[in-house]
Amino acid sequence: MAVVLPFRDINVHASTSRYAFTSASAPSAPTLVVDRPTGDIRLNDGALLGAKRVSNKYIIVITKAQPMGRLKGHMVYKVIATELLPLRERPLHDPDEDNYLSLLKTMIKASPMYFSYSFDITSSFQRQGQSNVLLPLWKRADDRFFWNRFIQTDLIDFRTGGGSGGSHHRQQSTQQPGVDPYILPAMFGMMEIKNTAVKGTPLTFALITRRSRHRAGTRYFSRGIDEQGHVANFNETEQIVILNDTTSGLGGFAGGGGMQNGKVGGNGGLEMQVMSYVQTRGSVPVYWTEVNNLHYVPRLQIRGIDSAVTAAKKHFDEQIQLYGDNILVNLVNQKGREERVKAAYEQMVRMLSQSTEHRQSDEFSDEKLHSQESGQKQHKFDRLKYVYFDFHSETKGLRWHRAQILLDQLTDVLVKQGYFRGIAMPGDSRGRLEVRGEQASVVRTNCMDCLDRTNVVQSMLARWTLNRMLTDVGILLPGESASNDEIFENIFRNMWADNADVVSKSYAGTGAQKTDFTRTGQRTKAGMLQDASHAVTRYIYNNFSDGPRQDGFDLFLGTYLPSASNIGSTLLFVDRRPVLIQAVPYLLAASLFMISVATFTRRLPDAATLPLRIFVIFWFVVGIWCLQFIYSHGMLYVNWPKLNPLPWATEGYNEALTKVRKDKVIGKWVDRRHERGASSARLSYLEEGKKRIE
Known part of the structure; x- marks a missing residue:
């Protein structure tokens, strides 16, 4: 059975009555037709029929993409430009629709989105090893990171026999597999792929951060957890090392050899090895928020913890199912306004599992380290291990080396946790990996925003695991570190700092703080001045710009659906203040x-x-x-x-x-x-x- 992958070269044919989409590389494939103005979808294997008039819709097409590099021979692209195609002409000026379009265009332009025609970038390598490669790419995609899932709802409904979302009647009652190549999953987040070497050994080093489409939004308008168990600013970060990959160059737009599965070249007889390590971050899973009021420090609100237990169970049930044991690293302050968030998190963990507590203190902090873990493995929530680290207190006064205290606390956990390791299967045309090792658990890190402190800790854990990977395959000797290679060390630091900036900008509006430490290994006065500048800019954005940004997310992700009956009559965006x-x-x-x-x-x-x-x-x-x-x-x-x-x-x-x-x-x-x-x-x-x- 042939693997069905998205078309690489879709041509758009526009007329007053329809848009038709074809692929030059697959001339025998049926033409996808979207009628104007109804949005009715069909495959052009018969006569073109008329359509009923409904409210306006738009088709979003990618018009320009930038190659970012290859993973196992599969080219990955970044979305650079898009175009919105209306399904009907607009004879009347509609102020609300103008605002909707402006919000969408602004959101898309500012959003780092990536895609691949032949590789599931929404899934980690470990999840890919558990998926069916015979399924179309969009069916393999991780629903959490399928960022344009709502945008493609009509196509997916038509494909599965549910009819077009733009029609008031059921159009199809049968499956339409011919639509599969027109559905292209896109991921929101960060991706960098570098061809480098450590101690003379060539390798591909990549970093991918996938932002969840659930409860997505801006810093102060998206906090905590929702009733479905989704937390704000949830991101999965995967650090990847690929050895003996001779297909890692940029190549051409079509992905090199032109094979539909994206595989090109060979590996010179050496086994291609893939090693990856996954971490997650996400907002504290209780009902809480910070209310903007133009004060520099917003007003903190926390609802009763009991009311969030059901939602937290949904959240951690999914996390355990996906990642195994969860090591919950909490970095919020133990004193001041953040203490209430810390206490709420710890109370939630206690309610979910019967746990025992261990505390440490020193001259810097009354509570240097605090861990909770279950003494009995009776139910799934006993797979949660809570570790508290007073980050600000321990590292104040530029004592950033004291973050090592947390790493020392987690060393045993990291050893047991492991990482994913796979070997390319010789002669396998589908590019599957023979699994030699899997990651058994995940570290879920958070601070208040899941940004600055979280970035520092995640890069620290990633460095430790990277050294372990390279030692296991013999590139490093026991006790050596990849940081001894100056060129690679510069790549590693800057890649993780770039990741911090991307995650921070998408949530808080500015680059991350504390990136001077991530980039140089030292906390500097220049870095602190940059942090002060970011803090002021965040204040301005969070109070005066994030409302429209949140509206853009809600429109794109379908958490807000404009009512056809209200368009042009509500003037929703009019300032109604006295x-x-x-x-x-x-x-x-x-x-x-x-x-x-x-x-x-x-x-x-x-x-x-x-x-x-x-x-x-x-x-x-x-x-x-x-x-x-x-x-x-x-x-x-x-x-x-x-x-x-x-x-x-x-x-x-x-x-x-x-x-x-x-x-x-x-x-x-x-x-x-x-x-x-x-x-x-x-x-x-x-x-x-x-x-x-x-």
């Missing part, structure tokens, strides 16, 4: 302008100074009042997501508006008659926010 509240920032800008003009404009020698001083003082007082007003009522000025309103945001916004109406200066002018389009109809289901405790 006009006076909208005017305060403009008044602040005017005061700064007036003060600047009065300060830097030349005065005549005989001009009176008193009126000018009164003028400056007046605008200075106005500016101070505006700043105080904005800061005191910050929730009214945060750029919130508009498509899926957040319960705590709605509640806080209403409280802030009530407070403004009591303001002695403008309160009497701010009433419901001045609130543009005020309506709580869309927010009636958000009673959940009232259950939250601070």
Whole structure:
């Protein structure tokens, strides 16, 4: 049975009634037809039929891709440019649809997405060894990392006989395998592939981070866990070493030899070996959030732990099923505002499994290390081992070498954990690997954001495992380290720092902090200045830019579905705040302008100074009042997501508006008659926010 893989060269034929997609490399394959404007899907093996008119849809096609390198001979590409093809012309101007398109285009442009025509980049090498290579590529893809899964819903439904999602009637009742080559899975995340060497031994070194499409979003608008057991900012990172791979060059667009399975070249008689190590990160799995209010430190809210037990069970049930034992490394602070998140996590672990606790302390920290593990293996949640490390306390004062304390604590776990190792099977045209070893567990690391501290710890664990891999295959002698090879060490450090920046930018809007340590092995003053710059930029993005970014994620991933009946009538993106509240920032800008003009404009020698001083003082007082007003009522000025309103945001916004109406200066002018389009109809289901405790 031939393996069905996505077409490499899809041509688009557009007309007023349909889009037709064909492949020049497979002229005998049926043509995929998408009718305009209905979105009805079919394979062109018969007469073209008419279609009913429905609300507008768009087809997103990749128009430009950049080769990133090969893994086992399979070329991997990065999405560079896309185009949105409308299913119908737009005779009427629709402001909401314009905004939807703008959000989608911005989101796609800023999103690092990758794909391969012949290789399942959504799955680790260990999972690939457990999948059926005879299945089409999209059926092998890991659903968590199949980032464009929702975008291809209509094609998948048509393929499986469920009809097109764009039609109100069932179009097909039979399977349509001819659609398989038109479905191309894409992964969101980070990927770098380097051809290098260690101690003169050539190898391919790669790093892949896959971001989950579940509960995806931005830093403060996507925290904790949801009812389905998905946590925010969940990423799987796989570090890969491939030996004796002579097919690792970039080659041409078609992937080299032109074989449909992507395999090219040979290995000169030597066995190709693949070794990979997987780690995960994810938000603390309880119901918690931080509420933006323009303060530098947002307000922390944690709901009762009991309410999250069911969701946490779903989460860890999936994690154990996928990865085996979970070593939960928690890096949040044990004091201050983060302590409540730490306590909630530990309480959740205790509730999931009967565990015993072990604590250590030293002169730097009351709780240097804290671990919980079950004394009895009675049920699956006893496969959770909790390890706490007070990262900030232990490494303060540039004592970054003290992170070694955590590594020492985890050494026995890492030895038992192992890594995946596979050997290419000679003569196997499908490129399967003979499994020589598997990774038995996973380290799941988190801090508050699962970014900066997490990056440092993950790179440290990856380095330890890399040295073990290279020692096991004889490249390194016992006790040697790959860091002794200066060229490779530079590649390793920069690759992990690049990974930190990509994960951080997609979640927090800026590159990661502490990357000076990852890149150089030292914490520097220049790095701390860069971190301060990132902190300020994150503050601006998180308060004023992340709302539209969250809306873009929700649109692309299908967590928000525009209603056809509301398009063009709701004006969803109109600013509905009272006009006076909208005017305060403009008044602040005017005061700064007036003060600047009065300060830097030349005065005549005989001009009176008193009126000018009164003028400056007046605008200075106005500016101070505006700043105080904005800061005191910050929730009214945060750029919130508009498509899926957040319960705590709605509640806080209403409280802030009530407070403004009591303001002695403008309160009497701010009433419901001045609130543009005020309506709580869309927010009636958000009673959940009232259950939250601070």
